[in-house]
Amino acid sequence: xxxxxxxxxxxxxxxxxxxxxxxxxxxxxxxxxxxxxxxxxxxxxxxxxxxxxxxxxxxxxxxxxxxxxxxxxxxxxxxxxxxxxxxxxxxxxxxxxxxxxxxxxxxxxxxxxxxxxxxxxxxxxxxxxxxxxxxxxxxxxxxxxxxxxxxxxxxxxxxxxxxxxxxxxxxxxxxxxxxxxxxxxxxxxxxxxxxxxxxxxxxxxxxxxxxxxxxxxxxxxxxxxxxxxxxxxxxxxxxxxxxxxxxxxxxxxxxxxxxxxxxxxxxxxxxxxxxxxxxxxxxxxxxxxxxxxxxxxxxxxxxxxxxxxxxxxxxxxxxxxxxxxxxxxxxxxxxxxxxxxxxxxxxxxxxxxxxxxxxxxxxxxxxxxxxxxxxxxxxxxxxxxxxxxxxxxxxxxxxxxxxxxxxxxxxxxxxxxxxxxxxxxxx
Amino acid sequence: xxxxxxxxxxxxxxxxxxxxxxxxxxxxxxxxxxxxxxxxxxxxxxxxxxxxxxxxxxxxxxxxxxxxxxxxxxxxxxxxxxxxxxxxxxxxxxxxxxxxxxxxxxxxxxxxxxxxxxxxxxxxxxxxxxxxxxxxxxxxxxxxxxxxxxxxxxxxxxxxxxxxxxxxxxxxxxxxxxxxxxxxxxxxxxxxxxxxxxxxxxxxxxxxxxxxxxxxxxxxxxxxxxxxxxxxxxxxxxxxxxxxxxxxxxxxxxxxxxxxxxxxxxxxxxxxxxxxxxxxxxxxxxxxxxxxxxxxxxxxxxxxxxx
Numbered sequence: 194x195x196x197x198x199x200x201x202x203x204x205x206x207x208x209x210x211x212x213x214x215x216x217x218x219x220x221x222x223x224x225x226x227x228x229x230x231x232x233x234x235x236x237x238x239x240x241x242x243x244x245x246x247x248x249x250x251x252x253x254x255x256x257x258x259x260x261x262x263x264x265x266x267x268x269x270x271x272x273x274x275x276x277x278x279x280x281x282x283x284x285x286x287x288x289x290x291x292x293x294x295x296x297x298x299x300x301x302x303x304x305x306x307x308x309x310x311x312x313x314x315x316x317x318x319x320x321x322x323x324x325x326x327x328x329x330x331x332x333x334x335x336x337x338x339x340x341x342x343x344x345x346x347x348x349x350x351x352x353x354x355x356x357x358x359x360x361x362x363x364x365x366x367x368x369x370x371x372x373x374x375x376x377x378x379x380x381x382x383x384x385x386x387x388x389x390x391x392x393x394x395x396x397x398x399x400x401x402x403x404x405x406x407x408x409x410x411x412x413x414x415x416x417x418x419x420x421x422x423x424x425x426x427x428x429x430x431x432x433x434x435x436x437x438x439x440x441x442x443x444x445x446x447x448x449x450x451x452x453x454x455x456x457x458x459x460x461x462x463x464x465x466x467x468x469x470x471x472x473x474x475x476x477x478x479x480x481x482x483x484x485x486x487x488x489x490x491x492x493x494x495x496x497x498x499x500x501x502x503x504x505x506x507x508x509x510x511x512x513x514x515x516x517x518x519x520x521x522x523x524x525x526x527x528x529x530x531x532x533x534x535x536x537x538x539x540x541x542x543x544x545x546x547x548x549x550x551x552x553x554x555x556x557x558x559x560x561x562x563x564x565x566x567x568x569x570x571x572x573x574x575x576x577x578x579x580x581x582x583x584x585x586x587x588x589x590x591x592x593x594x595x596x597x598x599x600x601x602x603x604x605x606x607x608x609x610x611x612x613x614x615x616x617x618x619x620x
Numbered sequence: 621x622x623x624x625x626x627x628x629x630x631x632x633x634x635x636x637x638x639x640x641x642x643x644x645x646x647x648x649x650x651x652x653x654x655x656x657x658x659x660x661x662x663x664x665x666x667x668x669x670x671x672x673x674x675x676x677x678x679x680x681x682x683x684x685x686x687x688x689x690x691x692x693x694x695x696x697x698x699x700x701x702x703x704x705x706x707x708x709x710x711x712x713x714x715x716x717x718x719x720x721x722x723x724x725x726x727x728x729x730x731x732x733x734x735x736x737x738x739x740x741x742x743x744x745x746x747x748x749x750x751x752x753x754x755x756x757x758x759x760x761x762x763x764x765x766x767x768x769x770x771x772x773x774x775x776x777x778x779x780x781x782x783x784x785x786x787x788x789x790x791x792x793x794x795x796x797x798x799x800x801x802x803x804x805x806x807x808x809x810x811x812x813x814x815x816x817x818x819x820x821x822x823x824x825x826x827x828x829x830x831x832x833x834x835x836x837x838x839x840x841x842x843x844x845x846x847x848x849x850x851x852x853x854x855x856x857x858x859x860x861x862x863x864x865x866x867x868x869x870x871x872x873x874x875x876x877x878x879x880x881x882x883x884x885x886x887x888x889x890x891x892x893x894x895x896x897x898x899x900x901x902x903x904x905x906x907x908x909x910x911x912x913x914x915x916x917x918x919x920x921x922x923x924x925x926x927x
Contacts, residue, residue, distance in 0.1 A: 371779060374795040467863035469794060490867050492779045 195255070196336050198291045199264045199283055200240075200247030203305050206282050213274055216241040221319070224271055225326040231267055232259050236330035238323040238337060240298075242315050244305050249295065251332035261285035292336060293525040299340035300347040301354075302517055308353040308510045313344050335532070343524045350520060353513045356506035360499045361393040364443075364473050365400055367502060372471045372492060373440070381405035382439040383424070384432065384453075385446035386414035389475045393443045394422050408432050410446070433457060437464045443473045444480035452476075455484040462488060473499075537593045537608055544615055548586060552578045624668040629726050631661025632699065636719040639789070655706050658715070662699050669696060687889065690756060691729035697760045698722040698767070705792075713789035717767045717774075725763075732889065747822050754815030758808050759881065765804030766878035769871035772797040776868060794867075801870045808877060809851050816848050843887045847880050 201214060216224055221239050228237050228248075235258060236251040248268060252258035259267070265283050269276040286294050297303045301312050320337040323329040329337075348354050357363050373379055381402050383390055386409040397405065405424040408431075409415035415426045427435055436442065436453065446452055453472075467490045474481040474495040486493030556578050560571060593607055635658040642654075669692060702718040775791045777783075791797070823834050823841070834841065854873055858864045864873065 370793055371775065371791075372794045374793045374799075467867055467869070469798075469867050486780075494782065498782045 196251045196291045197287050198249045199261050199285045201283050202245035214246040221322050222326045225328045236333040237328045238333050240319040289529050295340045296343045296521045299344040306358050339528050347517045347520050351513045351517045353517050356509045358503050358506050363502050364499050365396040376400050376402040379440040380438045381441045382435045383407045384444040386418045389445035437461050441471045445475040451482045452480040455482040458485045548582045552582050624664045628661040628664035631657050639715045665696050688729040688732040691725040694759050695722040695725035712792045717771050751818040754811050758811035758815050761804045761808035762881045765874035768801040769874035772871040801874050805874050816844050839887050839891045843884050850880050
């Protein structure tokens with residue numbers, strides 16, 4: 194399989210370098226265009242996420258396929274980095290190893306958060322961009338479509354994706370249903386507009402939240418978030434008022450002090466009439482005074498409380514890893530075998546046709562010499578020659594197909610030797 | 621209750637034991653095993669209750685005019701609620717709370733005298749039947765409210781203490797439990813007021829007909845007055861104090877109502893009272909169903925009828 198990949202990920206590359214190598218989504222097509230200009234006739238797919246940047250390449254001709262060093266040099270130049278600074282930081286994989294890696298990445302076995310589903314969408318996006326840029330071809334099509342299939346199989350046959358592991362997802366999708374039946378009619382107050390608040394808000398919207406208020410010291414950030422996901426923006430000063438009506442509070446600010454203090458909450462508590470209040474404190478240091486958790490009807494969860502559930506879910510996912518890896522291994526083997534079969538098919542067909550021509554011409558010559566032979570004997574002789582040809586061709590063809598008992602023999606070399614031995618041309 | 625009673629009691633007991641130990645023992649039993657077991661028990665239970673109908677009709681008695689039958693009916697409703705919630709909310713387990721109460725009512729039904737103990741003439745009257753059915757409905761809702769209230773407090777406690785772990789059964793959300801507790805409380809208050817009201821009217825009519833069956837000083841009437849006072853207090857408390865309509869308070873009210881209900885049942889069963897007692901002579905009762913009684917039961921009935 195002429196697939197190669199070079200790249201770096203969170204496993205072996207510091208975040209600083211990953212940031213330098215990362216290609217923003219809107220620039221991927223331009224990078225692919227430049228790659229095509231440098232290496233015409235080479236298929237390429239560029240996958241760039243916050244945790245990895247990988248360039249998959251494939252080419253029919255070994256001579257035209259850029260080496261790892263050439264691809265790394267191209268990427269470094271394109272990103273404005275000195276190629277020397279990438280020494281030892283970029284990993285290269287070829288053939289079966291590259292396919293296995295692609296399958297593992299698609300199935301989210303190589304992700305920082307194992308089992309997260311975002312990577313599949315990112316791979317689909319990268320593949321689609323390569324198609325749009327006319328950079329994909331026979332090999333990348335086969336490899337990426339197989340990767341998407343493998344990811345779906347892993348999701349279907351294992352519980353890898355079932356246990357949520359990010360703090361906001363665990364809080365909103367696992368803990369919230371223990372308190373609320375529906376979020377549609379609940380008053381939700383989001384304090385802060387940073388990444389954590391955004392993620393939490395996204396999960397809340399997915400869970401059906403409709404009535405939410407955003408409050409942040411940075412009012413513009415809160416407005417932007419409200420513009421993206423809906424909701425009302427309220428002044429920082431009206432936070433206490435909003436707390437009176439709230440059923441759910443999610444707080445994720447970078448404030449060094451409590452945003453909601455115990456004394457402040459006690460003042461407004463009588464106006465709440467002991468209505469249950471679920472409070473999620475997703476900030477470090479904490480935004481909500483932990484003493485508030487002792488108030489009647491208040492269920493306060495901080496990062497520490499949720500981390501425990503996340504860790505439990507992570508370990509559950511970990512226990513699914515062997516099964517998922519086995520699927521990836523099995524699919525890689527099948528994919529490579531299929532790729533090999535497709536590669537050798539023309540040569541096998543050519544050899545069979547040549548052998549058949551020889552057999553038929555020799556059979557014809559023999560039958561002309563013995564004209565008195567009866568039709569049954571003719572038929573028997575024809576079948577015998579067919580059997581001889583098949584038995585002679587069977588071992589070399591099996592070896593080519595991958596049934597070789599000697600694992601060190603590389604199939605590509607074997608095919609070359611095979612072509613030369615039987616004087617078969619390229620087809 | 622005979623063979624059918626033993627059969628459904630065993631089914632419920634097994635279902636409860638399996639459900640209770642599921643988190644710890646992790647038996648390789650299929651998920652549908654426990655509901656099927658409970659459903660089989662419910663079929664036996666329904667069969668037993670339906671078999672009582674023809675007798676009731678022929679002897680012109682009120683439907684289930686027997687304390688044992690009452691307990692069996694309440695128990696039937698509790699088990700049916702369990703199966704319905706299993707069907708509608710398969711991810712949650714309510715059996716751990718519903719089945720023990722149901723089994724307790726079945727045990728009470730075993731313990732109570734089996735013969736007819738309600739006054740046949742009164743239980744057959746329209747007002748008497750209404751009085752009985754209203755109080756039976758109230759008993760069912762008080763029991764369901766009690767279980768919902770307990771589950772609410774249990775769930776609230778777990779959330780407060782941040783108890784995690786797959787060993788514990790997953791209960792419905794606090795909101796769902798609160799809603800059910802609230803509905804059960806409202807329904808039980810409504811049925812109790814109507815049931816007790818119809819009882820007072822019934823007794824008033826019996827006084828007017830110069831054939832008073834229950835004296836106004838009867839312990840059951842005094843207890844009923846206390847229960848009525850409690851219900852009115854609950855209604856006023858809920859109207860005047862908004863937190864009493866939310867969260868833990870509703871759960872506490874349903875539990876308190878159940879305790880009152882249990883006290884009332886205790887008075888009915890164990891305190892000398894002429895409420896819901898047959899005026900038939902002892903011999904007539906024992907003659908009616910001589911084979912259904914063991915010695916112990918006869919003794920209990922003798923005690924019951926003699927007071």
